[in-house]
Amino acid sequence: MSIEISRIRKSYGAFEALQDVSLRIEKGELVALLGPSGSGKTTLLRIIAGLEIPDSGSISLNDEDATNSTARERQVGFVFQHYALFRHLTVAENVAFGLRLRPRATRPSEQDIRERVRKLLDLIQLDWLGDRYPNQLSGGQRQRVALARALAVEPRVLLLDEPFGALDAKVRKELRRWLRRLHDDLHIASVFVTHDQEEALEVADRVAIMDHGKIVQMGTPAEVYDNPASAFVYQFLGDVNLFHGRAESAETSVSYVRPYELEITPQAETAHGAVLAKVRHIAAAGPAVRLELLREDTGHALEAEITRDRYRQLRLSIGDTVGVTPRNIRVFAK
Amino acid sequence: MSLPFKKPSILPGFWPAFSYTILYLSLIVLIPLSAVFLKSVTSTWSHLWRVVTSPEVVASYRLSFGASLVAGMISVVVGFLVAWVLVRYQFPGKALADALVDLPFALPTAVAGIALTSLYTENGWLGRYLAPLGIKVAFTPLGVVVALTFIGLPFVVRAVQPVLADADAELEEAAASLGANRWQVFRLVIFPIVRPALLTGFALAFARALGEYGSVIFIAGNMPMKTEITPLLIVTKLEQYDYAGATAIAAVMLTASFLLLLAINALERRTRKFMTMG
Numbered sequence: 001m002s003i004e005i006s007r008i009r010k011s012y013g014a015f016e017a018l019q020d021v022s023l024r025i026e027k028g029e030l031v032a033l034l035g036p037s038g039s040g041k042t043t044l045l046r047i048i049a050g051l052e053i054p055d056s057g058s059i060s061l062n063d064e065d066a067t068n069s070t071a072r073e074r075q076v077g078f079v080f081q082h083y084a085l086f087r088h089l090t091v092a093e094n095v096a097f098g099l100r101l102r103p104r105a106t107r108p109s110e111q112d113i114r115e116r117v118r119k120l121l122d123l124i125q126l127d128w129l130g131d132r133y134p135n136q137l138s139g140g141q142r143q144r145v146a147l148a149r150a151l152a153v154e155p156r157v158l159l160l161d162e163p164f165g166a167l168d169a170k171v172r173k174e175l176r177r178w179l180r181r182l183h184d185d186l187h188i189a190s191v192f193v194t195h196d197q198e199e200a201l202e203v204a205d206r207v208a209i210m211d212h213g214k215i216v217q218m219g220t221p222a223e224v225y226d227n228p229a230s231a232f233v234y235q236f237l238g239d240v241n242l243f244h245g246r247a248e249s250a251e252t253s254v255s256y257v258r259p260y261e262l263e264i265t266p267q268a269e270t271a272h273g274a275v276l277a278k279v280r281h282i283a284a285a286g287p288a289v290r291l292e293l294l295r296e297d298t299g300h301a302l303e304a305e306i307t308r309d310r311y312r313q314l315r316l317s318i319g320d321t322v323g324v325t326p327r328n329i330r331v332f333a334k
Numbered sequence: 335m336s337l338p339f340k341k342p343s344i345l346p347g348f349w350p351a352f353s354y355t356i357l358y359l360s361l362i363v364l365i366p367l368s369a370v371f372l373k374s375v376t377s378t379w380s381h382l383w384r385v386v387t388s389p390e391v392v393a394s395y396r397l398s399f400g401a402s403l404v405a406g407m408i409s410v411v412v413g414f415l416v417a418w419v420l421v422r423y424q425f426p427g428k429a430l431a432d433a434l435v436d437l438p439f440a441l442p443t444a445v446a447g448i449a450l451t452s453l454y455t456e457n458g459w460l461g462r463y464l465a466p467l468g469i470k471v472a473f474t475p476l477g478v479v480v481a482l483t484f485i486g487l488p489f490v491v492r493a494v495q496p497v498l499a500d501a502d503a504e505l506e507e508a509a510a511s512l513g514a515n516r517w518q519v520f521r522l523v524i525f526p527i528v529r530p531a532l533l534t535g536f537a538l539a540f541a542r543a544l545g546e547y548g549s550v551i552f553i554a555g556n557m558p559m560k561t562e563i564t565p566l567l568i569v570t571k572l573e574q575y576d577y578a579g580a581t582a583i584a585a586v587m588l589t590a591s592f593l594l595l596l597a598i599n600a601l602e603r604r605t606r607k608f609m610t611m612g
Contacts, residue, residue, distance in 0.1 A: 051507050071510040078511040084504040088526040097522075098512035146508075153512055 001062050001156040001189050002026050003048060008057035010043055017043040018054070019213040025191060030183045032200035033193045035210030036236070041193045042161055044210070048191065049159050050074045061156060074157075077150030081162040083142045085134040091145050092117050092130035098153035120148040123182070140171040147179075151186070158183070160192035164199065176203050197237050201225060209233050231256065231332040241302050243326055255331045259305040263325040264291065266314060270323025277302060279320045284311065291316070293324065370581050370588060377578035385579040386586045390558055391567055397475055398564040399590070402543035405482030409539040410532055412483070413490025420491070421498045435491045438484055443548030450481055451553045473555030478563065481549040486539025493535035494528050501527045526605075533602040537595055544591050 003025040010018040018040045025031050033041040046052040048059060050071035058067040066074055085094050095117045099108055108116065121127040124144040134142055143163060150158065163179070164172040180203050183190050194200050200207045201221040208218045217229040228234035234256055243257040270276065280301075281292035289311040293302040302324060306314075316322070374382060385391065420432055438446065454461045454471035461472060471477045501524065509519045547565045554561040564587050571580035 049511060051511070071507070072513050072515060074511075075513070076511060078508065080504050080508060082502075082504065084502060084508040086505065086509075086523060086526075097509070101513050101518055101522075149508075149512070 002060075003157055003189050003191070004060040004063065005044070005048065006058050006060075008044070008047060008054045008059070010040075010047065010052065010054050016213050018047070021057070021213070021215055023208060023215060023218070025189045027189050028187045030180065030190045030192070030203065030205045032204035032207045033191060033210060034195070034197060034200040034207050034236070036195060038212075039210040040213040041195075041210045045159050045161055045191060045193050048157070049076050049078045051078070075153065075155055076157045076159055077153065077155030079143070079146050079150050079158070079160040079163050081165050083134070083139075083146040085142055085146055085149070087134045089133075090130065091126065091132050091134065091137070092121065094134065094145055095120050095148045095152050097149060116152060120152055123151075124148045139167050140175060143167065143175065147182075156188065158186070158188055158190040160190070162193050162195070165194070165196075172199070179203065201237070209236060211236075228330070234330055234332065239303060242300070243302075243329060244298060244300070253331050253333050255329050257326040257329055259290070259303045260288070261326060261328040262302065262304040263327055264304055264306055264310070264314060264316075265323040265325065267321045267323060271325070274323040274325050276321055277324050279316055279318050279322060282316060282318060284308075293322070295324075296321070367588060370584050374578055374581035374585050377582070382578065382582040385571075385576075385582050390562065391564070391583055393559045394562045394564040394567050395586070395590075397478060397561065398544060398587070401475060401478040401482055401563070402540050405479050405486050405543045406536045406540035408479070408483045409486035409490045410536050413487050413535055413539075414494055414528070414532060416487070417491045417494040417498055421495060435488050438488050443485065443546065444552070446484060447481060447549035447552035450477070450484065450549065454480065454553065472553055473557070473561060475561060477553040477555070478550055478561060481553045482543035482546055485546050485549060486543050489538035489542060490532065490535030493538065494531045497528050497531040498524075530602050530606045533598060533605065537598040537602070540598075541591060541595060544587070 003023075005021060005023040005025075008018050008021045009016075021040070021044060023031075023044075033044060035041045043052060047054050050066070050069060050073070054067075058065060060066060061074060061076075071078075086097065089097065096113050099113045099116065102108075107113075117130070118127065121130055124147065126141055126144060126148075129137065129141065129145075134145065137145065143166075147160075147163070160179075164175050167175065176199055179192075192204075201224075204221060206218065206220055207224050208215045209224060210216065211232055217224050217233050219227075224233060225237055228237060231254055234240060239259050240256045241259060241262070243255045265271075265274070267276065276296045277293035278296060279291055280294050283290040283292075287308075288305045289308055291304045291306065293304055294300075295302060304324065314322070416435065420428065420435075425431075451458075451472050453459050454464070454477060456462065456465045456470070456472070458472070461470075464471060469476075471480055505523050505527075506519050509523045514522065545565060547563075547569070550563050551566055554563060554566075556562050556566060564583060568580045568583050568587075571577075571583065
């Protein structure tokens with residue numbers, strides 16, 4: 001099942017949520033729509049699901065035009081950020097909901113429904129919670145139930161709107177790996193919306209980065225990370241330092257360096273012409289040590305990330321002056 | 335001292351709040367109501383029994399409870415619709431329509447009664463179009479139902495409105511993406527959410543209708559055995575200085591209403607169960 005989105009536009013009053021967006025997602029592919037809030041990613045997802053009607057443009061599912069079909073007809077599984085579980089139904093009944101709706105002719109027998117629900121609850125590892133109500137569950141459990149509910153109707157496409165956004169960091173990491181494995185087993189086209197670049201880069205086969213209603217870059221995580229198309233993409237995909245080198249054409253371009261691409265040297269060993277900076281803060285917990293520096297020439301703040309070994313070698317303390325040399329500068333036209 | 339129902343709690347003020355609740359319930363509800371029972375037993379049992387089972391009084395029970403039930407049910411259906419429109423749609427004059435809903439609360443009920451009567455008599459604005467169809471509203475049980483619906487509607491609207499406003503549109507979208515059509519979305523998602531509120535609204539409208547006097551007596555016409563409501567008979571007895579008889583009827587009505595409300599509340603608690611667990 002593939003998804004073909006072509007030339008979609010959508011405005012809310014004067015606000016253009018989507019401006020001429022086109023995108024093709026192949027069967028078996030897991031695509032992330034990544035962007036800041038207001039970039040149009042959720043609107044795009046809802047348009048794919050049929051929950052929102054585009055002003056113009058078309059959507060094809062499996063190369064059949066679906067632009068005018070309703071959410072019901074599209075047979076997509078949709079997972080909401082805040083789960084949207086039916087709180088008056090038990091977990092098992094939530095999962096069975098889509099099956100029980102079917103007209104008698106296509107509805108599985110009661111026994112088959114129960115069997116399918118049991119298998120899905122097994123899959124989400126919550127088989128022991130079938131009789132509970134949603135508000136007796138933790139956030140992570142609820143989201144897994146919401147996923148099982150969407151999968152119960154065997155959707156042709158799985159769409160997830162910030163599925164892990166409301167969960168705490170640890171559960172989020174766990175669930176996104178689990179989602180990746182699940183997606184590989186199901187082999188359907190899946191699209192998920194996120195504003196967390198780490199999540200998108202880790203889980204997705206391809207990432208569509210959105211800004212102001214447009215897809216600004218589309219590619220595999222490695223492609224977009226290594227070859228960002230614009231300053232926006234570069235900034236959005238990780239921490240950055242605005243780095244002004246020597247006067248070179250500062251009017252027409254901007255230069256950026258990632259924190260781990262700054263070489264820190266003791267003041268004494270600093271080559272002539274390197275930038276000097278004062279250490280303002282040291283965060284020494286974690287796999288890498290983060291330094292907050294203040295450039296002595298321009299007064300700008302810099303953030304650097306060095307290995308623990310290097311940190312021990314340098315024997316830094318707050319107030320020291322160090323030399324800073326960028327290993328890799330990216331220059332973007334303004 | 336420890337009573338079995340006091341659990342340690344970080345919320346202070348259980349005893350003062352509880353005491354005030356009991357005090358006010360006693361002063362305002364329990365003591366006046368017990369006076370009704372005490373007053374009625376100043377007469378002999380046989381006299382009381384004769385009064386509360388006389389054909390005229392029994393006919394009035396039938397009308398009062400019957401019309402109140404019907405009016406309550408109409409209020410539930412219409413009130414739900416009104417609440418739905420007020421919550422779900424934007425239209426010019428919405429604030430006005432919203433304020434209009436409360437008007438029956440504020441209006442002296444006698445005014446409502448006179449207005450309804452003049453509308454629905456055979457030469458009234460509405461009555462003249464209904465009369466050729468053979469529908470008589472004023473001075474019939476139907477008129478009683480109309481007046482009681484007028485009184486009961488705001489209770490349902492105000493009970494349902496906030497619940498409907500709180501209901502997440504995402505739930506409906508989730509149901510639609512799972513394959514539900516509009517009717518299934520309503521029946522399986524929206525209705526279960528508002529059901530407790532509908533029951534509350536029904537109980538309030540019903541209880542209010544049972545005790546309603548002012549708006550009904552004008553439109554009912556008060557024909558013995560046909561359109562006399564129980565509160566009217568109580569007033570009639572009072573006017574005849576038959577205090578024991580009046581309070582006896584009141585006691586019967588009170589007991590019946592109380593049992594009905596208790597049943598409705600129990601039903602409501604059952605439908606609300608899923609929300610309080612966990």
